[in-house]
Amino acid sequence: MPYSKPYPLLERIDSPADLRQLPESELAPLADELRRFLIASVSKTGGHLAAGLGTVELTLALHYVYNTPDDRLVWDVGHQSYPHKILTGRRERMASLRQRHGLAGFPKRDESPYDSFGVGHSSTSISAATGMAIAAAHSGSDRRVVAIIGDGAMTAGQAFEALNHAGDLGANLLVILNDNDMSISPNVGALSNYFARLLSGRMYSSMREGGKKVLRNLPPVAELARRAEEHMKGMVVPGTLFEEMGFNYIGPVDGHDVTGLVKTLHNVRALKGPQLLHIVTRKGKGYSPAEDNPCAYHGVGKFDPHTGTDAGGGKPGAPTYTQVFGDWLCDMAAADPELVAITPAMREGSGLVEFSERFPQRYFDVGIAEQHAVTLAGGMACDGLHPVVAIYSTFLQRAYDQTIHDIALQNLPVTFAIDRAGLVGPDGPTHAGAFDLSYLRCIPNLVVMTPADEAECRRMLSTAHRHAGPAAVRYPRGRGPGLAVEPDLDTLPIGRAESRREGGRIALLAFGSLLAPALEVAEQLDATVINMRFVKPLDEALLREVASRHERLVTLEENAVAGGAGAAVLECLQANGVQRPLLQLGLPDRFVEHGTREELLAECGLDAAGILEAINRWQADENCAGRADRLVC
Numbered sequence: 203m204p205y206s207k208p209y210p211l212l213e214r215i216d217s218p219a220d221l222r223q224l225p226e227s228e229l230a231p232l233a234d235e236l237r238r239f240l241i242a243s244v245s246k247t248g249g250h251l252a253a254g255l256g257t258v259e260l261t262l263a264l265h266y267v268y269n270t271p272d273d274r275l276v277w278d279v280g281h282q283s284y285p286h287k288i289l290t291g292r293r294e295r296m297a298s299l300r301q302r303h304g305l306a307g308f309p310k311r312d313e314s315p316y317d318s319f320g321v322g323h324s325s326t327s328i329s330a331a332t333g334m335a336i337a338a339a340h341s342g343s344d345r346r347v348v349a350i351i352g353d354g355a356m357t358a359g360q361a362f363e364a365l366n367h368a369g370d371l372g373a374n375l376l377v378i379l380n381d382n383d384m385s386i387s388p389n390v391g392a393l394s395n396y397f398a399r400l401l402s403g404r405m406y407s408s409m410r411e412g413g414k415k416v417l418r419n420l421p422p423v424a425e426l427a428r429r430a431e432e433h434m435k436g437m438v439v440p441g442t443l444f445e446e447m448g449f450n451y452i453g454p455v456d457g458h459d460v461t462g463l464v465k466t467l468h469n470v471r472a473l474k475g476p477q478l479l480h481i482v483t484r485k486g487k488g489y490s491p492a493e494d495n496p497c498a499y500h501g502v503g504k505f506d507p508h509t510g511t512d513a514g515g516g517k518p519g520a521p522t523y524t525q526v527f528g529d530w531l532c533d534m535a536a537a538d539p540e541l542v543a544i545t546p547a548m549r550e551g552s553g554l555v556e557f558s559e560r561f562p563q564r565y566f567d568v569g570i571a572e573q574h575a576v577t578l579a580g581g582m583a584c585d586g587l588h589p590v591v592a593i594y595s596t597f598l599q600r601a602y603d604q605t606i607h608d609i610a611l612q613n614l615p616v617t618f619a620i621d622r623a624g625l626v627g628p629d630g631p632t633h634a635g636a637f638d639l640s641y642l643r644c645i646p647n648l649v650v651m652t653p654a655d656e657a658e659c660r661r662m663l664s665t666a667h668r669h670a671g672p673a674a675v676r677y678p679r680g681r682g683p684g685l686a687v688e689p690d691l692d693t694l695p696i697g698r699a700e701s702r703r704e705g706g707r708i709a710l711l712a713f714g715s716l717l718a719p720a721l722e723v724a725e726q727l728d729a730t731v732i733n734m735r736f737v738k739p740l741d742e743a744l745l746r747e748v749a750s751r752h753e754r755l756v757t758l759e760e761n762a763v764a765g766g767a768g769a770a771v772l773e774c775l776q777a778n779g780v781q782r783p784l785l786q787l788g789l790p791d792r793f794v795e796h797g798t799r800e801e802l803l804a805e806c807g808l809d810a811a812g813i814l815e816a817i818n819r820w821q822a823d824e825n826c827a828g829r830a831d832r833l834v835c
């Protein structure tokens with residue numbers, strides 16, 4: 203298949219209005235072109251591929267039938283929205299996808315009027331769409347609202363909170379359940395089994411008939427009679443899960459039959475009240491490497507579209523922090539039979555593949571359910587297990603109350619292995635782990651650690667695991683400085699920082715990933731460098747001692763300055779009556795957009811050059827005046 207021009211039909215589509223000019227007979231060939239374009243484009247930029255391949259026909263049908271952008275399409279997660287971007291005037295800009303100043307990898311309201319809701323985290327679509335449906339009703343508008351949610355995203359509590367509300371409200375809303383039987387890895391849970399039953403043999407065909415029935419725009423009496431009949435069939439007709447929540451269940455239908463979808467959507471668009479259309483798709487559809495391995499093609503780097511092989515020349519070298527964690531987990535599990543590991547649907551990303559294979563009885567993928575993951579760990583810890591919650595910093599935000607109320611308040615020994623802390627790069631602000639130090643350090647009982655290298659990461663994980671209360675280790679996306687990791691399971695003394703360089707008038711207090719540039723900068727400034735290691739508890743004694751020997755202090759962290767580790771140092775000095783000029787370097791008080799991690803760190807002044815410049819500027823300023831978000835005197 204040629205993954206390049208010509209795209210004779212696609213090149214005529216600069217907006218959905220152009221699409222709507224086409225006869226229905228041209229939609230299937232257009233789907234082929236769109237799919238080819240998508241593969242060619244992502245092969246050059248990297249990004250989320252398999253999910254988008256599965257939504258090509260759906261996206262065409264939606265823009266064909268609905269009056270977008272006035273009608274609202276709300277994509278869940280948004281990783282499947284590339285076909286939508288291509289059809290809504292952004293085809294040429296796909297070459298800039300996820301690059302600095304380029305197109306975002308997710309729908310973004312300020313990028314296009316067709317992106318009706320900003321997204322990146324999952325399971326928000328039904329809530330947002332319900333809100334829009336309420337707003338439409340409020341203004342007397344006839345606008346239609348459609349939420350498109352995957353079977354993986356449907357496992358999260360928020361999706362059910364929204365169904366529960368929208369169904370009761372009778373909101374004018376269509377929810378499309380895009381069921382491909384996959385999350386990033388194979389989907390899990392009773393709901394996933396339920397969807398599988400819905401699709402199985404006899405049920406599928408009987409539901410197809412049922413779907414046709416629903417497509418008739420029934421008068422209220424007939425509708426009531428139909429519901430009563432369905433209710434009586436409730437023990438055997440699985441569609442009633444949604445029916446009982448107040449939704450009209452339609453389907454399952456083939457999500458790759460574009461003309462069939464157009465017909466169905468035309469009918470559904472005419473219906474009022476909460477509708478749920480269940481479509482069946484294949485993740486990676488139409489590209490055999492992705493169909494064969496949808497997990498690997500969920501998110502990809504650059505690749506050769508003809509062979510599907512890595513075109514970026516996967517850089518060998520030091521392990522990533524994720525791998526350091528995965529190795530530690532297996533080693534600690536071998537030593538501790540009570541260790542259990544929990545992931546909210548991020549087995550691959552969190553480094554749990556080997557653990558899941560070696561210790562299947564102690565491995566728990568709970569689906570996209572961060573809140574449940576954390577409270578589950580609490581319950582396990584109550585009764586003698588030693589849980590490790592492997593979670594991305596940005597997704598732990600979802601489980602904040604659980605972290606406080608279910609873990610810390612009860613001082614339960616749960617280890618939080620927090621990956622993707624700090625800037626993550628191409629996924630942008632939705633996925634940046636910019637806030638965990640701020641939101642964790644204020645929680646009593648919680649130990650918070652920031653490893654500066656791979657070896658320290660392993661030690662800190664062991665420290666957390668052996669600690670009698672809750673403890674978190676937060677580490678960045680990708681590789682560290684490349685330190686050799688010893689196979690031991692040794693621990694570190696809690697709350698003890700270490701001096702890494704003795705210098706003159708200025709001391710750099712570095713947290714985690716910023717130790718490396720701090721050491722570089724220190725050579726030029728002849729500065730003392732402290733590897734702070736612990737954000738909580740801080741090494742107060744060392745801080746007092748360092749402050750007494752230096753004229754100026756600088757804190758460095760890959761976290762928001764607001765409320766972060768530097769703020770903890772400031773509070774500590776103040777509480778001890780120590781007054782020293784203090785420069786706080788960290789992430790600014792704005793959302794940092796997408797780009798490579800290196801570009802973004804430089805943009806925020808957190809590479810060695812930026813740090814040096816900020817310190818020199820600060821030192822040159824007699825009054826210690828400067829940017830309020832970075833400087834405290």
Ligand SMILES: Cc1ncc(C[n+]2csc(CCOP(=O)(O)OP(=O)(O)O)c2C)c(N)n1
Binds near residue numbers: 253546
């Ligand atoms: C709150 C949250 N947790 C985890 C993720 C990571 N994540 C992104 S896509 C995805 C799987 C989604 O599966 P599904 O909704 O079925 O979409 P598919 O990729 O199968 O089309 C996961 C776990 C996320 N984006 N948001």
Ligand SMILES: CC(=O)[C@@H](O)[C@H](O)COP(=O)(O)O
Binds near residue numbers: 322
């Ligand atoms: C869409 C989503 O939430 C995930 O696919 C995420 O993009 C994974 O990020 P990593 O590539 O850092 O694992």
Ligand SMILES: [Mg+2]
Binds near residue numbers: 352354381383385
């Ligand atoms: Mg899915």
